[in-house]
Structure formats: C-alpha cells, structure tokens
Amino acid sequence: MLSALISSYPKSKLSMEIASIPFLNQEEYSYFYSFFQDLDTESQDSPSKRQKLDEFDEEYSSLNQILNATEVPNSDFETPHSKIELPKWEFEMPDSKIEIPNSDFEHRASEMADWEQGRVRKTRIPSPPVGGYTAAEDSGGHRRRLWVKERSKGWWKYHNSDECPDDDFRKAFRMSKSTFNMICDELDSSVTKKDTMLRMAIPVRQRVAVCIYRLATGDPLRKVSVLFGLGISTCHKLVLEVCAAIQTVLMPKFLQWPDEERLKEIKTGFGSISGIPDVNGSIYTTHISIIAPKANPEAYYNRKHTSRNQKSSYSTTIQGLVDPRGVFTDICIGYPGSMTDEQILEKSALYQRSKMGSLKNTRVIGNSGYPLKDWILVPYTHKNLTWSQHSFNQKVNELNKIGKDAFMRLKGRWGCLQKRIEVKLQELPMVLGACCVLHNICEMYNEEMDVELSFDLYDNEMEIEMESRGISVNALEARDNIAHNLLHCRHG
Template sequence: MGEDEQLRSLMFLMTYLLLKRRRDVNSANIQRRDEIQRRVRHRQYFFQRQRRMLMMMIAGGIRSNVRIRTRPWTTTPRSDWWERVVMTEFQPSDWLDKFRMSRETFFYLCDKLRPRLARQDTSFRLALPVEKRVAVALWRLASNVEYRTISSLFGVGKSTVCRCVRDMCHAIVALLSSIYLRPPSEQELEDSAQLFLAYWGFPHCVAAVATLHTAIITPSSNASDYANPAGWLSVLSQVERTSVEASAAGARSHAACFCGLPQVAVSARGLFWDVCASFPGGTDPADIFQNSSLWATAAEGGLSPAPTPIFMGRPLRYVLLGEACYPLQSWLMKAYPEERSRRASRSTLTEPQQLFNWQLRRALRVSEEALLKLRARWQCLSKRNDCGLDVVPTMILACCILHNMCESHGDTFKADWQVEVSEAESPQPTHKTLLSTSMDQSNAEEVRGLFCDYFQLQNH
C-alpha cells in the first residue's frame, strides 16, 4: 500500500507540472503574437505617415513651381518667405520701407543683440535665427500690425511674434542704452549749443524738453488715470533729445494717437538723451520732470562744462528749453505767458518779451520734428498700441534707442512716412499752461531777461 500511494503522488505531481508547462507555453505564444501584431501596426502607421509627408512635399513643390514670381512677398505667406525672399530679393528701398533701416544697420543690430537673443536648438524643433527674431520684432514696431498678420507672413506662431517683440525690446534697452541713450559729454554739450545757435537762432542752449503721448487700450484698473487732456487714454513719456546733426527740415504736425506720455530731451542734432516713460496720460508733465534724473542733474550744474561758459558778459550755465507747462528755472527757459488786456486786443508783453517768445517757439521746433520723426519711423508710437502696460514703456525706450542708432548710422528717412502720422486720429494734447510762479526759481526771471536783451541787440 505504501508503494501505491507514492506512485499515485508522483503521477499527480507530474500531471500538475505538465499542465503548468502547457499553460506557460500558451501564454508565451499569446504574448509573442500580440507583440508581432503591435509591431506590424506601428510599422504600417509610420509607412502611411511617411507616404503622406512625401505626397505633401511633392504637392508643395508643384505649387511653388507654378506660383507667380512677381513681388512674391505680397502673396506668399510661406514659412520660407524670410529666407527665400527677404534675404535674397529685397532691395535697399525694401529694407527701409519694411524695417525702417538699411540692411547694414539691420545686421549691425543683430550682432549687438546676439548675446541676449540667441537660442539653442532642441530635440523637438529648430530655434529661430537671431536675424529672423529681430526682423519679426522690427516689423511690429515699424507697422504696428496685428500679431496674426506677422505670424502668417513669417510662418511662426502668434505667441512667437509676441515673445520676439518683448525679447528684442528688453535686449535693446539692456545692451544699447549705454551706447545710444546716454548723457552727453562736455564737448557734445558745446557742439549742441553751437548748433542750436546756428540752426535755430537760440544761444547758450543745449536741448529741448518735450512730452509724447502714446495711445493704449483701456487698462483693467485705474483707467481714469490714463485719460490725457485731449480725452483719450495714453501713456506719458518725457524725452530729452540731443544730436550731432541738426534736422533742418521736416513737418511740424502734432497729429498722432498715443498710449502713454514719455517726456524727452532733444538736442540740436536730433538724438535723445534721456527718456522717462510709463506715466499715465493724466500725469502733470511738471511733476514728471521734477522727479526725473535730468532735473537733479541740471539743478546741480551738470549740464555745463567747467569752467562755466560766459553769456552776455557773465558766467551762466547752459539752459534747456521747455513748454509752458514747466516751471521757470535758471537753467530751464519757457515763454512769457500771453496775457491779453481787457480793454485792448493786443498783447501786454513788451517787444523784447515778444521777440523772446518767437525765438523760443522757433527753437522748440527741434523737439517737434524729432518726435515726429520718431513716430513716423516707428508707428507703434503713432497708432493705438494694444500691448500690455508692462511692455509699452520698454517699447518706447527701445524705439528711442533705435531712432538714435539709425540717425547715427545715417540711414535715410523717407518723408512719405510722415503722411500716416499726419493722418492719425488723435492729435497730441495741449498741456495746461503753468501760470503760477510759486514753483519758479528766484533768479530765473533775471536769466530770462538776459536772453531778451540778447535778442533785442540781435534785432537791432
């Protein structure tokens, strides 16, 4: 009986092992068959995808062969438009019309911005070349067209266009401010004073201070703060402009629609020194100026070389010219208020005072023409800017720097560009004349009297 039980147990064990082995073999066969079918489906998918891509390439080649070649940049929204048309077929006039600068200046700008704009290729896509990124951003600054239009033209996404504009503006401010937007040296101050006298007839002056309104979309909060005296929303900038070449011609129109108010200082040569941007359009320009670095520098005598130059037989620092909304200072000249008498229609100003006002208004045309050139070249400042308020101030600074760069490189400025600015919907607002003398400097009237005496002598 013991041997029968052992034999029965052995048979049971062998039967169990055989069944388990058969089950394992069947399971392995099923897994192998599933893996083979998966690989077949995967290979069929890639074969079909490759076939579709090949057919698309063939179809695209056929379309490009039959496409009309006359002025293709007006009808060809392909991604290779930049490489195939701009880089090979653009003439010098095309570079000026589309990018507002010469080809040589364009590539100079690309080389300067390369450290901040260069990107590395990834395993998913190739990075845009620096030249194409700069071209996308310049197209936006020069035309102020919508992102989707530029996206279709350059064959990139709308988000890429937005990122190119932001990156380039920040790169320009970071890398080129020290070169093209800096305080003048003593020699440049003397040159600017001579040019103001030679071209505008105003002596002992180095720059003119002006304001610029840039139209914006309605902000999400505090919209009333951005309403300027003309009633539309804007950002205010204060600009000081100095330049080596006097702008002897140009339109005097103020017609333009602006999003912000920058305050600027402009020299006789048409280049900007300093720009204070990002202020709401309803801000008083006098408040902006008094809180700027230019005010502190000028008040401390930083706008004159040593020793102090002589004017009308006495030492006098160089002066700036400003609009009637600024306080009178010994270094900041503004016009006498044009008050009319009640009984007579003629002005109550004396003849020397009237002559001073005429000469000052004539000299202030340098800032008008400078800002007109700026808005005509970069029309994102002359039309309503739909960028966010975090981008607009940087964009204004970048446009001022680009303007200085183009002027320094001698790039042609086309008079046709001013037509669109002159036809803008919203003209620059007129700021309220500052009649109170409480903010005037004590000896400022004496200095203004010296200029009246000078013009009186010149008139005789």
C-alpha cells in the same frame, strides 16, 4: 476511445460514474487536444479531416445510445441513506508544459504590441524633414521627428536675400540693410539661441526682423506670423526678447547723456540756430494710447484725447530731451497720461540732475507746458508782448519745433506708437525705450524717412499760470536779458 472506456464499467454504475467525472485524464485530454488541433490545421475539404469528423460522429452516436438505454433512478440521488461508492479517480498534471494556443484576444494584443514596438522604432529611423515634420538629433545620435505646422517663409526669404532692393527693405523695416546688419551684429550675443534636440533655433536676423517689423508697421501679430512663417505666440515672444536686448545692449551706446565734448557741440548747434546761448536740449512730451489698465485706470485717463476721439482714451507718456539733430539724450517713459508735463518733469532723471548741479551753465528749451526755471527757458505767455519778448518767443519756438519734429519722426517711423499699443503695462516702457533707441540709430546713420510716413502730432500742451509756477526772480531776469540781447543782436 470513449466506447472502450464506457463498456469497461457496469451499466448500473454508468450513469452515476459519468455524472461524477469532473475532468479528463491525461490520455483523454491528449486525445481530444490532438484531435481538434489536427482538425483546425487541416484544410476544410481535406480527406483526413472528413475521416476524423466521421469517426467523431460514430463515437458520439454510440455514446448517446448507451446513455439513452440507461435509466438513472432518482432515488440514488434523493435518498440520503443510500451508500454509493464512487470510483476514485486520480488525475495528475503532466510534467511537461502543454502549450495552449493563444486566443483571438491574446493574438491581437500581441499584434498591437509588435505594432507599437515597430512604431517606436520607426520614429528613430533617420529621415529627412519632409511634409509636416522636422527632424532633430538627440544625445545618442538618433533623429526624432517632430510634427510642426508648415508655414510659408517666402516674404522673409525675399527680404533677407540679395534680390531684395534696398528701397523695399527700407519700406518694411524703416532702415537700410547696412543699418539692420549693424543691429544684428550688436545683438548677436544676447539674442542667439542654441539648437535643441527637438527643433532648430530661429536665426538672429529673423528674430531681430520680427521685432523691428512689428514696431515699424504696428501690424497685428497674426499678419507678422504669416509673413515670417512663425507662430503668433512665438512672434510676440520675439518682440519682447529683442526689445529687452535693445534696452540692455544698444541703449548705453546710442542713448546716453552727452559728455563734455559732446555737450559743447550741442550748445554750438543750438546757438547757431537761435542765438540763445548754452542750450543743451529741447524737451517735449508725447502720449501713447494704451488699453485701459485694470489697476488704477483713472490715472491713465486722457481728457483731451477723449474729447478729440469722442470715446474714452487712456495713455502713457514719453518725455524726451533731443539735440539739434533730433537724437534723444534723455528720456522718461511710462508715467500716466493724466499727469501734466510739469509733474512728469519733476519725476524724471533730468530733474534729479538739476538738483545735483549737473545742469549748471546750461539751459533746456521747453513749451508753455513746462515751468520757467534757472535751467529751463519757456516762451512768454501773457498778452501785449514787447518786441524783445516776441522775438524771444520766435526763437524758442524754433527750438521747440526741433523737439516736436523728433517725436513726429519717432511716431512716423514706428507705427506701433500711432495706435493703441497692445502690450502689458509693465512691459510697455521696455517697448517704448526700444523705439527711442532705434530712432536714435536711424538719426545717427542718416536714415531718411519717407514722406508718406510723416505723422501729425497731437498732444496735450497745457499752459501753466504764472502764479502756480513758483518762478524765481533770477529766472525771470535771465529770460528778460536773453530776450533783450536777441533783439539787439538781430538788429546789430
């Protein structure tokens, strides 16, 4: 084809014409394209491929001979006045679209696109959850796969099954299965979460169990995460959510100020123990160790705990009023550890009740850290006590012991209160309140506490000087009369 094309032109113009041809015409383009296409599709050793290669070599060698035999004068290119008429070539693109095969890059790009489409389609293929992922349906009925870290739930499955003895369950959660089931039923509406298209919701029993176990043992979240097969952050979130639900749902039912009928029972119970009339509760204040807060840390600095532990200690407080069974009827939570019992009392709801006249004809028993008032009885603190005063102090101490023992059981059951609690200061009252509510539930349902859980309570009991108390004459006379009557009743 090339030989016939070259021979049809004069040799004098051959060199210029060959150098002037920028493109191939339609016929030449089709020839070369079909040649190389056939060459590429045929096998390496096919006879037709070898024949075409030989023909191409012959055409190429004849073209080289013609070009080598022709001398191209430089003057034709260098002389500006020489007039050379170049042939006019007309090159028209064919109407039909020529399909040029894809390059290797385009071929691989198309493969990647096909692979990506296949991968996306693969994620929507329904498949059972195996290995390291779970499956959930979306709104269109498809199922998506989520890669979730697999964790063992063997410990929780055992304690949540009928195979677990009640003793093992009580050791882990400080209560029987029946009491635990009651709590789950009460919190069901406020704790339940709906399943989403991404994952299944954690069951209510497991949510409540994570919170109660964390409060009961005080174990670090890392260990709680392993036992329940959940993430560390998930366990922390569950503890706060369940504590908030306990405060909202259970506190109005299990920790409330007694009504008239209940108040009569409380007075009768305390009267049978000590002989002191009209006692509606025993008050006590305990300290909970905390991390030093960033804001105003000196207010939470606890001098006595620092002296005892030989390192800087910070605390917050729980002040509670208990009935003869050790059930809380009033609590005041969250005031700094540097405050005295008297200062905390003045900021409590109990003190506001006394101002409103709600504590008329009733008395609260306190230790020497509280002031003597018309509605608060405290022991004599001066020396050289009379027989009646000594007998009064013995009775008051018996009632004070009821309040202190209640706090010992509170800290004994809920081990998180025995160590430095790692909760944000603004969330701490909610957690401490939940512990008090759970304590009341255990007391009301007669949950016995194991002997090994007993806790030696150590708190600040600071005696207040008489002169600083501002004691009324009526309060002094009332206490003296009670002491006198107790002595004569005992000997009578």
